[in-house]
Amino acid sequence: MPPPDTLTPWLAERLGVELVDCWPVCGGCIHRAWRLDLADGRRLFAKTNTTSCLPLLAAEAEGLQALAAAAGDEGPQVPVPLAHGISGRSAVLVLSWLDLERGQSAAKMLHWFRLGAALAQLHRRSLLHACVPSDSPRRVYGWPMDNFIGSGPQPNGWQEHWGRFFVERRLAPQLERLGRCGNPLERTERLLAWAGQRLGEHRPDPCLVHGDLWSGNVAVTCDGRGTIFDPAVYRGDREVDLAMARLFGGFPRAFFDGYSEEWPLPADHRRRLNLYNLYHLLNHANLFGGAYLNQCQASIDGLLALPG
Known part of the structure; x- marks a missing residue:
């Protein structure tokens, strides 16, 4: 599933951000995953699926919010759910972007x-x-x-x-x-x-x-x-x-x-x-x-x- 054509105006309406590019990234086996490049140089992470999958994305957002509240400053880092809903024919969840380490190291x-x-x-x-x-x-x-x-x-x-x-x-x-x-x-x-x-x-x-x-x-x-x-x-x-x-x-x-x-x-x-x-x-x-x-x-x- 490609990113919805309505994603740019949806992000502008929901988050007040300007999307300049969208790239597929490795994700799970359920949803499509995307890197969102913004006009101000920031990145966000998004998941998309059919509209019937909105309950899955909404539950994920709720779970992340609960974990983040319990984690505090000393707990694990948890992606911040920024918005979720329907954009065109797709269900969308937008999260903060995390730069993940690749490969192995002694540390x-x-x-x-x-x-x-x-x-x-x-x-x-x-x-x-x-x-x-x-x-x-x-x-x-x-x-x-x-x-x-x-x-x-x-x-x-x-x-x-x-x-x-x-x-x-x-x-x-x-x-x-x-x-x-x-x-x-x-x-x-x-x-x-x-x-x-x-x-x-x-x-x-x-x-x-x-x-x-x-x-x-x-x-x-x-x-x-x-x-x-x-x-x-x-x-x-x-x-x-x-x-x-x-x-x-x-x-x-x-x-x-x-x-x-x-x-x-x-x-x-x-x-x-x-x-x-x-x-x-x-x-x-x-x-x-x-x-x-x-x-x-x-x-x-x-x-x-x-x-x-």
């Missing part, structure tokens, strides 16, 4: 260490930036509205019990979606019961989590600061972010060392790691099918074979 491990520490600071500070209904208990999990994990739906709402939230709003909808699409997995009812028991006594702090923290959604800027983007935010167990950071290739060890130095995880956090990552495997099975279906079944079988 990069230090940058990853600092990013881990910065994420821990964001998680901790988010406890002071609660986004919960005024009539709800302080210790609740979820988000005010549904959003997206990749291009898949992510149900939210509020729940006082973390285990119930993770089973009912994360695992069960993914399993039901697979079944509706003709890809049912085996022993799913037993898995949901087991997951509820495994998380039954776990009472984590309801931190703001990125929610989709794999290596494609983080980077290091040219000035050495870590940045996170493309979130699927909600309030939950901070361990979900650290678990996914080990999935799909994983982050360098320096990242986990930096996080641990700032805010160590509970000693038993590995008991929940594969359970938390099952959510992302199920989502990939729903989005892409193929080998992910077998990987999900193997994960379920492995979890049910665990002692205790």
Whole structure:
């Protein structure tokens, strides 16, 4: 999809900026990504898609705003959402431009260490930036509205019990979606019961989590600061972010060392790691099918074979 012809007047109306050039850049697998060159020499970043995808871009903007508020000066750098809406026949999200580091360097491990520490600071500070209904208990999990994990739906709402939230709003909808699409997995009812028991006594702090923290959604800027983007935010167990950071290739060890130095995880956090990552495997099975279906079944079988 090319940039919409109406993008120049749309930017002028929404942001008061003059667009002089627009270049495609590498982005994700969902939207088209663009570098916007402005008349005053600045750059912006934009994503475009069909108008039906506006809810995805609006949810992304909301998530970035929440992360930025919790990050403060010490947390990871977060792109600033500047505008989103419909321009001609396209949905558009405009963000601040970040110069990302390319390639490897000896200093990069230090940058990853600092990013881990910065994420821990964001998680901790988010406890002071609660986004919960005024009539709800302080210790609740979820988000005010549904959003997206990749291009898949992510149900939210509020729940006082973390285990119930993770089973009912994360695992069960993914399993039901697979079944509706003709890809049912085996022993799913037993898995949901087991997951509820495994998380039954776990009472984590309801931190703001990125929610989709794999290596494609983080980077290091040219000035050495870590940045996170493309979130699927909600309030939950901070361990979900650290678990996914080990999935799909994983982050360098320096990242986990930096996080641990700032805010160590509970000693038993590995008991929940594969359970938390099952959510992302199920989502990939729903989005892409193929080998992910077998990987999900193997994960379920492995979890049910665990002692205790």
